[in-house]
Amino acid sequence: MDSSPYFKLVGPNGVCHQVPSGSFCTINILFIPEGSKSLFLKDHVHELVCSCEGEKFTVPIRAIGARPVLDFPAQLDFSSCPVNHSTQKTLLVRNTGNLEACYSLSTESPFTVSPATGTLDIGETMQVTVEYHPRKSxxxxxxxxxxxxxxxxxxxxxxxxxxxxFNVGMDPHSLELDKTYLSLSSHRTMLIHNRSNITARFQWKAFSTEEEEHHQRIRLV
Known part of the structure; x- marks a missing residue:
């Protein structure tokens, strides 16, 4: 084995052995992660070369440094959710690694996550809330x-x-107001019906989407 400050070959009779047919010998490799904390966190790679008559093969040696591991799922599916409505899912996350986790979480719209930063010790658990708030279908x-x-x-x-x-609609879809005189008023009545299983909060706007409203604001500025 090549010289390394972190790995040492400590087998019987040095590094040369004679192994009878059908027998075996034990080779001990000592890993010495001495030095600063950064070396303790670093992965170390080395190799042991075994040579015999007419054959030579290499045994890879790997020492993986300490790591925090938060057991988030590989995928989180919100399935079908109403537009302009907030749907949340709470995850119970545990630090299964061998190092304290100083973490920060981030994502993109229409998803948000909370808490965004924190510290979780080895073996501890925490709740993480992921919110899905779509603005368009x-x-x-x-x-x-x-x-x-x-x-x-x-x-x-x-x-x-x-x-x-939403399964929310208006009846009728268009209104034509009766003719009236100046300084007088004319009015009609319409219905808003909610056939969904959640509360519909609404407001009257001149534009059908936030994107159209945003473009109009930019144009006016």
Whole structure:
């Protein structure tokens, strides 16, 4: 084995052995992660080369540094959710690694996550809330990134959601007001019906979507 400050070959009779047919010998490799804390967090790679008559093979040696591991699922699916309505899912996350997790969480609209930052000790659990608030119908996907400060590594959870319109309508769909004289008024009555299983909160606007309203604001500015 090549010289290394972290690995040492400690077998019987040094490094040369004679093994009778059908027998075996034990080779001990000592790992010495001495030095600063950064070396303790670093992965170390080495190799042991075994040579005999007419053959030579290599045994890889790997020492994985300490890591925080938060057991987020690989994917979180919100399925079908109403447009302009907040749907939340709460995850119970545990630090299954061998190092304290100083983490930060981030994602993209229409998803949000809370808490955004924190610290979780080895073996401890916490609740993480992911919110899906779509502004328009259709399929949405984003990545929930978990960043660990001390090891400068990221893991990702895929977020999926499908937004659909409320079963809410107006009757009639258009109104024609009766003629009236100046300074007098004319009025008609219409109905808003909610046939969904959630409360519909509404307001009257001049534009059908927030995007159209945003473009109009920019134009006026």
């Amino acid at each position: 259709g399929h949405h996907s984003a990545s929930l990134a978990v960043h660990f400060d001390i090891v400068d590594e990221d893991t990702h959870t895929r977020l999926l959601g499908k937004a659909k319109d």
